[in-house]
Structures are given as C-alpha cells and as structure tokens.
Amino acid sequence: MQVNTISLTKPVTARPVQNFTGTYVDKLYEKVEGKEVFKNATNAQFNALRTYVLTKDYALGVTPQEAAELSKYDGDDFLLHSHDYLLKKLNIPEEIAPPFMVQDLQNKQAMMMYIPSMNIIMINPEGCEKFDKAAVFKMLRHEFQHYIQNVNILRHETFGEEAINIYKDKYMQVQRNVFETLYANNKIEQFMQSADIPMNEKAMLQYFKTLKASNNNEGINALFENISKEYVKNLIEFKDKVRKNLGVIPADSPKTKKIEVFFNEFKDLGYFNPNGEINYDKYLKSVTEQDAVLAQERAGFEFSQQGCFIRYAIDSFENYLKDDEFKNEINKLNVQG
Numbered sequence: 001m002q003v004n005t006i007s008l009t010k011p012v013t014a015r016p017v018q019n020f021t022g023t024y025v026d027k028l029y030e031k032v033e034g035k036e037v038f039k040n041a042t043n044a045q046f047n048a049l050r051t052y053v054l055t056k057d058y059a060l061g062v063t064p065q066e067a068a069e070l071s072k073y074d075g076d077d078f079l080l081h082s083h084d085y086l087l088k089k090l091n092i093p094e095e096i097a098p099p100f101m102v103q104d105l106q107n108k109q110a111m112m113m114y115i116p117s118m119n120i121i122m123i124n125p126e127g128c129e130k131f132d133k134a135a136v137f138k139m140l141r142h143e144f145q146h147y148i149q150n151v152n153i154l155r156h157e158t159f160g161e162e163a164i165n166i167y168k169d170k171y172m173q174v175q176r177n178v179f180e181t182l183y184a185n186n187k188i189e190q191f192m193q194s195a196d197i198p199m200n201e202k203a204m205l206q207y208f209k210t211l212k213a214s215n216n217n218e219g220i221n222a223l224f225e226n227i228s229k230e231y232v233k234n235l236i237e238f239k240d241k242v243r244k245n246l247g248v249i250p251a252d253s254p255k256t257k258k259i260e261v262f263f264n265e266f267k268d269l270g271y272f273n274p275n276g277e278i279n280y281d282k283y284l285k286s287v288t289e290q291d292a293v294l295a296q297e298r299a300g301f302e303f304s305q306q307g308c309f310i311r312y313a314i315d316s317f318e319n320y321l322k323d324d325e326f327k328n329e330i331n332k333l334n335v336q337g
Helices: 022-028 044-058 063-072 077-087 133-155 158-184 197-213 219-248 257-267 280-285 286-303 309-320 324-331
Strands: 021-023 101-103 111-117 120-123 335-336
Touching: 044 280, 044 286, 044 309, 063 133, 063 286, 077 101, 077 133, 111 133, 120 133, 133 158, 133 257, 133 286, 133 309, 158 197, 158 257, 197 219, 197 280, 257 286, 280 286, 286 309
Parallel strands: 101 120
Antiparallel strands: 021 335, 111 120
C-alpha cells in the first residue's frame, strides 16, 4: 500500500554535524558545518536544495494558465480534471490508464492508494476534503508515479512475467480476506448495495455467502480458483496492452536496476504497523516512496506557481510540522550523527 500525505526526503548525509544525537526534526534544523557555498544553512535548507535538483527530472511543465484552469474546479470535479490532466502530461494512453475507485480507506493516514495488482487508484474523497487543491494534486501525482513504477515492471522483459504470479497471490489474499470479513460481519448484503461494485462481483459474493452458509469448503476453494484464473487472464491482457502501447524494456536496459528495486520492495516491503499506521522509518527508507515523493514535490511546486522551489519546500515542511500527530511520529525517529 502507498501513502501520500507525507512530503519528506532523507536529511542530507554529506558532512553532517559531528557527534549529533537527536530526533529527525532536530536534525533537519541543525546547521550544516563546513559548507562554504551554503554557509550557516540548516539541514532542512540544504535538503530543500537537494530536493530541487533531484525533482527536475519529474517536471510536468505546469503553466500558470493550466494551474488556474484546474483551480476553477472543486471536490470530485477537481479530482477528475486533475486525473485527465496528468494522463496527458505523462503521456499515458487511455487504454492503460489507472481508473478511480472511491472507497473509505481503512488506513486513516492515507487519502489515496495505487493498487498495482489491480491498476486502480483508490480515493477517499471525504478525506481529501481536508486538504487544499495543491495538496490533492500532488497526492494524485504521487499515485501516478506508483503507476509508472508498476507498468515499468510489467513492461520489463524479465520481471514482467514473474510479476503475474506475485500480483495474483497478493490479489487473491486480499479478495479472500474481504469475502471472509464481510461474511463474518454480516455485511455482504450492505456491501452489494454499492453502485461501484460490478455485477459479476456481486454474483460471486452472493454465491460465496450461499457456500459459506452450507459449510461447502470445496465449493469455496473452487470459487476462488475460478476468480484466480480470471484475474490472471485479465492481468496478462493488461500487460500485453502496456507493452503494445509503451514497448518492452529489455533486460540489459539501464532502467533494469531501479525497476528490480521497485519490484523487490513491492514483494517484500511493508511499512505499516499492525495497527494500520505508518512505520515512518521504513517509509523514509523505501526507494519506491522516495521516487513517488520526488514526483509529488515537483508537482506541488509547479501547481503552486511559487517562484522559488527552496522556499516552497521549506514552507511545505513547516506546514507538516503544524500537525502535532505527524511531528510526534517523526520525532520518534532518533538520528545518530
């Protein structure tokens, strides 16, 4: 799962303050020693400059006119127009574009999530209402970066084939858990009232309920085996569409090393604690998230139309620290200098 309400990169490690012991926030406010060009700057300021350099490759080229046009919309309309705008800016063919699914996300710290195994962006619109348009826009850009990571895995000559089974296993685990939880809480009928649920899924849920009521475990296993086969068929079709539209990335490509990191993190990395909250230490070390955060920060800067990225980045950090819960979580990360 991906989290996108956080906007931090690692503090600078080049020639840090000596013998420093403190929290993550303290570290960012400490002065950077021995930097003639950046004399008496804090780590936060140096980090803002570093982020400016690293985000240049993620530039969208948002013009003042485009930002003003998007800003005319509110609520769901803003989300929809931003989605379409980013599709065009990122040259994503509509045939393989990630659609929205509106859902109350269980993780209270996430307003949006991109689900690689389903190629959808899940959005909690009520949660997004707490944020301004610039924040929502950069969240969406964050999720599109996860989409790009995913399609590059599927395009890859080696990892694309391996991904099919990995994605299948993760998808089926989630599906089975959802079915079992809905049945245990007697919520299948309520869940089926949603207009967002396709008719075929409603039929499967109803059939599952019948099988469960009669303790037909053999029938339940057969049901999920059929769901698994259908999922693999659809995923292979999506992978083929991706390759038709974007091409295949060969194994000897310079992109391979980074794609392999993304794929391995998707398979193995989990940065949620058992209570569903973020483990910030793992989150900040995740290459997958660092990549998406850089894309997010560049998009936020361009949408804001501020003239100075350094000022924008420092202001963004200061705004996050106004949230005491967020600051407390970050301060739990002790930093040894």
